[in-house]
Amino acid sequence: MSAPQVVVHRDKELMAKAAAARLITKIVDAQAARGSASVVLTGGRNGNGLLAALAESPARDAVDWHRLDLWWGDERFLPEGDPERNHTQAREALLDSVPLDPARVHPMEPAGGRFGNDADAAAEEYALELAAAAGPEDHAAVPSFDVLLLGVGPDTHVASLFPELPGVYEQERTVVGVHGAPKPPPTRVSLTLPAIRAAREVWLLAAGEDKANAAAIALSGAGEVQAPAAGARGRSRTLWLLDEAAAAQLPRDLYPPASA
Numbered sequence: 001m002s003a004p005q006v007v008v009h010r011d012k013e014l015m016a017k018a019a020a021a022r023l024i025t026k027i028v029d030a031q032a033a034r035g036s037a038s039v040v041l042t043g044g045r046n047g048n049g050l051l052a053a054l055a056e057s058p059a060r061d062a063v064d065w066h067r068l069d070l071w072w073g074d075e076r077f078l079p080e081g082d083p084e085r086n087h088t089q090a091r092e093a094l095l096d097s098v099p100l101d102p103a104r105v106h107p108m109e110p111a112g113g114r115f116g117n118d119a120d121a122a123a124e125e126y127a128l129e130l131a132a133a134a135g136p137e138d139h140a141a142v143p144s145f146d147v148l149l150l151g152v153g154p155d156t157h158v159a160s161l162f163p164e165l166p167g168v169y170e171q172e173r174t175v176v177g178v179h180g181a182p183k184p185p186p187t188r189v190s191l192t193l194p195a196i197r198a199a200r201e202v203w204l205l206a207a208g209e210d211k212a213n214a215a216a217i218a219l220s221g222a223g224e225v226q227a228p229a230a231g232a233r234g235r236s237r238t239l240w241l242l243d244e245a246a247a248a249q250l251p252r253d254l255y256p257p258a259s260a
């Protein structure tokens, strides 16, 4: 697993724009090299802020949208179209504005869908979908995602893996149902750390002073059970994209203060 790299931007708006530019370049390079690209989206303000910035980017259509596979790192287990679903918010922020191939967009099942209100069954189905998309060269029963995006909670949760809750202990399954999540809604579906760590690159997005403590804890050697963000590592790159407020408590060796 790759050691974390930290990049700090002035504020959350610039962080979102810079992250969007970085993601466009990564997708374009992957498509040039392998004919397609694979990205895992995340929910929350920073994840959706990146998508909205990408939608506005002048370089947006350098991406061949028809050759992009989109997955989700987690989903709030709510009915299709619920405004609080990560899928709904991603569509509003970007997906409905670009010519994606619908067959390559993989939302997690909603509540009241094929599995009714059984989040565990929805998780099992998504694991099967991921496994079906994995190739012989892939590092787990999931495709080798080019970039897996993660927002970071103030408690250091990523996706819907919360400190000391069952999902963060999962070492076999790639997707789990989550019950009793401290961040509403309580029922969710989430990739597990083994699935996250199969990604080539993991990018963690955190902006605002409410994330400063979480970033400092996760980047200072905390264990993944107490700080799930600490376990979110990519095979070849782990990149923390912060604004100055979220970087304020980082150890000095990770983010030296601006020179006076």
Ligand SMILES: O=C(O)[C@H](O)[C@@H](O)[C@H](O)[C@H](O)COP(=O)(O)O
Residues within 6 Å of the ligand: 042, 043, 044, 045, 046, 047, 074, 075, 076, 086, 150, 151, 152, 153, 157, 158, 159, 160, 183
């Ligand atoms: O379903 C969700 O809510 C997200 O997937 C969650 O993991 C989110 O990324 C973090 O809670 C950070 O959210 P903010 O960026 O809004 O702080």
